[in-house]
Amino acid sequence: MRRKTTRSKPIIRRKPRKKTAFFSGKLLRYSIIGFFVLLFLGVGYHYRDGFLYYLGFKSYKLRYEQAEAKRISDVRNYQVLENHKGKAIGLDVSEYQGEIDWTLVKNIENNYPLEFVLIRATAGNDREDIQFRKNWLAAKKRKMIRGAYHYYRPNENSLEQARIFIKTVQLQKGDLPPVLDIEKLPKEQSLDSLKKGLKRWLKAVEAHYKVKPIIYTGEKYYDDFLKEDFSEYLFWIANYNFYRExxxxxxLFWQFTEKASVSGIKGNVDVNIFNGDVEQLRFITIE
Structure with missing residues (x-):
């Protein structure tokens, strides 16, 4: 008879636990970060007056640079106005000028009377300028020659854009012809489609008011895209470059600056020169 052999269980020896060090790796990192934060705050507090002086200096420097740029712009504006003595000077405004105190809008550089104003009426196929009606009535009361313009959005229906302008603007005797403002190239259509849309707007507006509209654009846009295909229209051109004197x-008009200061208007405003005197300007208004 065989004896049963019993296997003894292997003895498992557990390793003794290491005592947790007071400064473990994570705690050490937090302690170092905390030290530097306290050091930074302490240094900042100690030199607080110096930091405030430095920040004030930087702010002053920024204000100085902005003022210097404005002075240079003012010098250029004055020179352009001097080069065009006898020609009619005017503004163009929109809701971006906020509420205008038209009783104070009289001249620019305290020397050149403001004879006309072009006012944004609509934008795209659904947008009326929120200040248009106030500006439109105030300009009439102020006895300035007034005109209304539409900001054209290339990717929206041209006839719908014409309809909102016609619905919004009631031109009267003595007002300037309607203006189409085109500044951007289309993202969702070809250049040929853009030109067709512009012509549809122009034809629809001309049919309603019985007068050919004016086109506003930048000089490069005019030279590159509009000069040849829209040669039967008169142009209002924007160019702010110093080389253009x-x-x-x-x-027909030149918008020569967007950084003019005029009493009654907060911030900067665009100023324009008509290529003729006041009597010639009245000659092109609606009869």
Whole structure:
């Protein structure tokens, strides 16, 4: 008879637990970060007056640079106005100028009377400028020659854009012809489609008011895209460059600055020169 052999269980020896060090790796990192934070706060507090002086200096420097740029712009504006003595000077405004105190809108540089104003009426196919009606009535009361313009959005239906302008603007005797403002290229259509849309707007507006509209755009946009295909229209051109000192011979209006200061208007405003005197300007208004 065989004896049963019993296998003894292997003895498992557990390793003794290491005592947790007071400064474990994670705790050490937090302690170092905390030390530097306290050091930074302490240094900042100690030198608080110096930091405030430095920040104030930087702020002053920024204000100085902005003021210097404004002075340079003012010098250029004055020179352009001097080069165009005898020509009619005017503004163009929109809701971006906020509420205007029209009783104070009289001249620019305290020397050149403001004879006309072009006012944004609509934008795209659904947007009326929130200040248009106030500005439109106030300009009439102020006895300035007034005109209304539409900001054209290339990717929206041109006839719908014409309809909202016609619905919003009631032109009267003595007002300037309607203006189409085109500044951007389309993202969702070809250049040919853009030109067709512009012509549809122009034709629809001309049919309603019985007068050919004016086109506003930048000089490069005019040269590159509009000059040839829209040669039967008169143009209002924007160019703020210092090299441009006189109005183009074939321009009706020149928007020569966007950084003018005028009493009654907060912030900067655009100023324009008409390529003729006040009597010639009245000659192109609606009869």
């Amino acid at each position: 006189k109005i183009g011979e074939d321009w």
